[in-house]
Amino acid sequence: MAAEVKTKIPEVLDKHEAGILADWMKEQVAATTVRPDLLKEGELRAQSGRFLELLREASRGENITDIQGANWAPLREMLGELSRSRAIQGFTSSETATFVFSFKQPLFTRLRQSHDNLDGLAEDLWRATALLDKLGLYTTEVFMKSREDIIGRQAKEMFEQSSPVVELWQGILGLPIIGTLDSKRTQLVMETLLERIAQTQAEIAIIDITGVPTVDTETVQNILKTVNATRLMGAECIISGLRPQIAQTMVHLGVNLGGVTTKSTMAGALAVAFKQRSLAVKPVSSPGGNA
């Protein structure tokens, strides 16, 4: 292989920084992927200027296409920050990556102008393409990661809020379950319920499964586990919200809920709980009532 042609990229970046920035801005503003609703031109200009400045610094290093190197760290950090903020602002991944890829056009134009030798130009174009592709991919990667983090956080928040234990009456707890009851959920439901039983010394817990879309053998097993654990602690469970389809499924699957009291509505379960605690709900006699 012939001796490496010395790259002119750093030199070009140094000499034409302002020109490249102006061209690049023009191109970005004209592009269809620009989002003036999400990002103001001034901000975009600041970001572009910073990118160009860091790129210039980094390209002075030894290896121009190895973006994992230490001299590329500030630029990587800047791009990471940019991707993250764009992911939060609601940009698409291609809109974010275009920020880097759109830089090719102005850079190539300047490279063509400053090279008189065709080989040197080809070599430098190749280097610039490889470099910008890597930076673009890096941007996309960080963008995806940020999106995943957001989704993960939302899922966690929903999970944590999905199983509240409410005190329906003194000594009676209610536990409305919404969503599929997998083993991870069961663990959480069981823990929160038992903790609350220990804390309030409630004797009766009503588990309402109206919000559980489907019931299979695993779900029934999980409910039974919760019921058994509650019983071991010395409290009792009533299951409410069993829909007709669920009752049919359970019979077809051959699972039974043992000696657990089941009611079709929460109100029915509450009535059972009141009866067990020797409580009664009575209508208040109105003062001017029929005497």
Next chain:
Amino acid sequence: MDRIPILRMGEFLLVTIQVDMHDKLATALQDDVCQRIAGTTTRGVLIDISALDTVDSYIARVMGNIALMSRILDAETVLVGMRPAVAITLVEMGVALPGIRTALNAERGMVLLSAAMERGADASGEQ
């Protein structure tokens, strides 16, 4: 060897476990409870495990056995104060202790035993 004290209160036996259970201690307790029931007019046994952090499957089985044995000797057993973590562990291990009565605390346990005794007295009175 250490033994778990068994207190007698009228027709009830009170067993409060304050130390970590090991297998020998559990079997000794089982023997002691049976002896005490047989030797007296005991109608109810209350075992308080609220101080126990861990209950393994063997200890749980011994508790179940104590309940079954005392039933044969005409006494009801109630297990009180199981901690949430212990209950979860036992259920995950598949130990459900079907034959044993449970209560949240010692007070409720005593109410449960008294109620069971009254039912027993009613039944014998009808005969």
